[in-house]
Amino acid sequence: MHEASIALSVLEIATENCRKAGYARIESIRLRVGRASAVMTDALLFAFDAVKIDTIAAGATVIIDEIPIGGLCKECGKDFISEEAYVLCCPECGSTSFKINTGRELEIVDMEVF
Ligand SMILES: [Zn+2]
Structure with a gap:
């Protein structure tokens, strides 16, 4: 399971950051997960x-x-945003020649520590 290893690395990074900052407890972790990152948020x-x-x-x-x-x-030449998990063609003109700029994110945005 792909999400289990992601959860583990999120935990490791968060733990390290928390300890480095001199805190002992993590209260919350905010993640940014792109729809194209192939991560199922529920599973994560x-x-x-x-x-x-x-x-x-x-x-x-x-x-x-x-x-x-x-x-x-x-x-x-249009910038587009899609609500779908996959983009197969440009929603404006149907072209398959496009560049994905957002949606592949998988990162810790911030966390609350005590
Ligand atoms: Zn287009």
């Missing part, structure tokens, strides 16, 4: 609840901001 939350047990993040809540897919069409 579920996996995080399992890996956080007995860690300094045991009481932590994970908040996920989903980022829609955005791109730039090379054919008509």
Whole structure:
């Protein structure tokens, strides 16, 4: 399961940041997850609840901001945002020549520590 290893690395990064900053407890972690990152947010939350047990993040809540897919069409030059998980062609002109600019994010935005 792909989400389990992501949950684990999120936990590791968060734990390291928290310790480095001299805090002992993680209260919440905010993640930015792009719709094109192929991460199932429900599965990620579920996996995080399992890996956080007995860690300094045991009481932590994970908040996920989903980022829609955005791109730039090379054919008509339009910037577009899609609500779908996949973009197969430009929503404006139907061209398959486009560049995805957002939606692949998978990062920690911020966290609350005590
Ligand atoms: Zn287009």
